[in-house]
Amino acid sequence: MMKTAIVIGAGLGGLSSAIRLASSGYKVTVLEQQHKVGGKLQRIESQGYHFDRGPSTITMPQAFARVFASSGRRMEDYLDLYRLDPYTRNFFADGSVVDMTSNMGLLKDQIALYSPDDAANLDAFMKDSKAMFQQADTHFLNKLMLDTKSKLSPALISAFLKIRPLTTLQQQLHRYFSHANTLAMFGRYATYVGASPYKAPAIFAMMAHLEGYAGVYGVKGGTYAIPAAFEKVAQELGVDIRTGVAVHTLLFSGDRVTGVECDDGSIYADVIVVNGDVLTACKNLIPESKRPGMRDSRIQAYEPSLSGFVALIGVRQKYRKLLHHNVFFPEQYAAEFHDIFVKRRPPSDPTVYICHSGYSEPSMAPEGGSNLFVLINAPYTSSAWSWDQGRDAYKAQLMSRLHTLGIYGAEEAEVQQIYTPEDLQKDTGAYRGAIYGISSNSARQTFARPSNRLKGLNNLWFVGGTTNPGGGTPIVTLSGQLVADEIIRRG
Numbered sequence: 001m002m003k004t005a006i007v008i009g010a011g012l013g014g015l016s017s018a019i020r021l022a023s024s025g026y027k028v029t030v031l032e033q034q035h036k037v038g039g040k041l042q043r044i045e046s047q048g049y050h051f052d053r054g055p056s057t058i059t060m061p062q063a064f065a066r067v068f069a070s071s072g073r074r075m076e077d078y079l080d081l082y083r084l085d086p087y088t089r090n091f092f093a094d095g096s097v098v099d100m101t102s103n104m105g106l107l108k109d110q111i112a113l114y115s116p117d118d119a120a121n122l123d124a125f126m127k128d129s130k131a132m133f134q135q136a137d138t139h140f141l142n143k144l145m146l147d148t149k150s151k152l153s154p155a156l157i158s159a160f161l162k163i164r165p166l167t168t169l170q171q172q173l174h175r176y177f178s179h180a181n182t183l184a185m186f187g188r189y190a191t192y193v194g195a196s197p198y199k200a201p202a203i204f205a206m207m208a209h210l211e212g213y214a215g216v217y218g219v220k221g222g223t224y225a226i227p228a229a230f231e232k233v234a235q236e237l238g239v240d241i242r243t244g245v246a247v248h249t250l251l252f253s254g255d256r257v258t259g260v261e262c263d264d265g266s267i268y269a270d271v272i273v274v275n276g277d278v279l280t281a282c283k284n285l286i287p288e289s290k291r292p293g294m295r296d297s298r299i300q301a302y303e304p305s306l307s308g309f310v311a312l313i314g315v316r317q318k319y320r321k322l323l324h325h326n327v328f329f330p331e332q333y334a335a336e337f338h339d340i341f342v343k344r345r346p347p348s349d350p351t352v353y354i355c356h357s358g359y360s361e362p363s364m365a366p367e368g369g370s371n372l373f374v375l376i377n378a379p380y381t382s383s384a385w386s387w388d389q390g391r392d393a394y395k396a397q398l399m400s401r402l403h404t405l406g407i408y409g410a411e412e413a414e415v416q417q418i419y420t421p422e423d424l425q426k427d428t429g430a431y432r433g434a435i436y437g438i439s440s441n442s443a444r445q446t447f448a449r450p451s452n453r454l455k456g457l458n459n460l461w462f463v464g465g466t467t468n469p470g471g472g473t474p475i476v477t478l479s480g481q482l483v484a485d486e487i488i489r490r491g
Helices: 012-023 061-069 104-112 116-120 122-139 154-162 169-174 180-193 202-214 225-236 278-285 296-301 333-343 387-404 421-428 443-447 473-490
Strands: 004-008 027-032 042-046 049-053 081-084 088-091 097-100 216-219 240-243 247-253 256-262 265-268 271-275 307-315 325-328 352-355 370-378 415-419 460-463
Touching: 004 012, 004 256, 012 027, 012 061, 012 225, 012 271, 012 460, 012 473, 042 307, 042 415, 049 307, 049 370, 049 415, 061 225, 061 473, 097 104, 097 180, 104 116, 104 122, 116 122, 122 154, 122 202, 169 180, 169 202, 180 202, 180 333, 225 240, 247 278, 256 271, 271 278, 271 473, 278 296, 307 387, 307 421, 333 370, 352 387, 370 387, 387 421, 460 473
Parallel strands: 004 027, 004 271, 027 240, 088 325, 271 460
Antiparallel strands: 042 049, 081 216, 088 097, 247 256, 256 265, 307 370, 307 415, 325 352, 352 370
16 A cells, blocks of 8 residues: 655745645645745735745755755756855845855955955865764754764764864864954854854855855746745645644644644644744654653753844845845954853844845846845744834844935835744744744754654654754755655565
8 A cells, every 4th residue: 555644844845845746746735824834934015026035045055956866856957046156145243245156266365355364265174074074064054863873883983083173163263263253254154053162063164165166046037936945845745735724733642643633623644844943843742651751851951043134125225235145243252152142032133134036036036126034033932032022123123224224215125024033933933032943052952963763652753943853945855865765674
């Protein structure tokens, strides 16, 4: 008989897993509580302005191509990716501007304008960054590490020592750089996994190689085109995708999960894949007695990642100073992470990230207009801050900040939509509104993430940023493939 699978959550990891399972002969049902697929990545359209609310910096296109290949298809028939170079414009408090580019000579020339010493050390840093990535790609990014034997293999231990697990990213950067601008520019990579550069392990220096050499990409029609393409492939394979359907609990028989209780009633399957935050799923869907290795006390002990305060701004202005990706750094970068992780309050002087996809695709906004996705790092939800009470005041603070940065007219924009960590938690089930699940503010939380399986529940699997191999758009997509491959291997 045809084997059956239920995938809870239609994010990139869930859709990736569903496609791989369906292409291998499984009858797959995907249940998504939101009204569209995509998880944290959603498409917003208003008054002719088009926005992606969610991930916007795309790397590792091979991770997405693997999903199509797993079903005998070509990514190029479904998606149009284009390389961005330069890929990020960095604005610093001292007036310096650096366009990140794969042209190392040009990048060094820009850095040399404020720090000749940092420019002279760039090649050595990039060489080290490449070595970090090669270790990660070989030993961490393509493995689930489901048992003690795989975690303690000699090759893995050797690789672990080579990536300096007890060295922070900031300490790693100080081996090569001394100027605040350079330290912030490369330190920002920690935020790609929801962490602080002052606490995250040195391994995230690999992002410099990943972006600079492997490339940063835009997606024609916006980043949401990726889950839309996955949805199309899944439907071609016969996957039953049901949106607007919330799962309330899992159904059990001994050490097996037999199905789910959801808005559509009871649905049964041989395998259950949860594409969502592991911590939220455990608390909400599984009785504590069924998860001795993930009790509530252990869930509480994990530090969530940072979240984000988002403003979608559609404005009848053009901004010549902006590229597709833009970052405006504050004078005191470290203060931002103290506010977020210690005070657990929105930063008083935050870094401002702006994605202006209309720079690359003018059709994303009306004639003479700009579509600005503005993101500020924010704390996970806690009693230290209420977005219900602080939302409007922080929005006003952001609009004032944008004006000082030369982004005029935002306060009178045709479209203004605000999205808070509390909104993210409500819509997606993100644990405490954290974008990346748990933070990577320690070696333990980076390299010993919650498993893709719970001990004692043999047919329940997890994909997504909270589990292995980690967070980030291509990595969660990869997790869906890895988990599906393991399910198929085990039969």
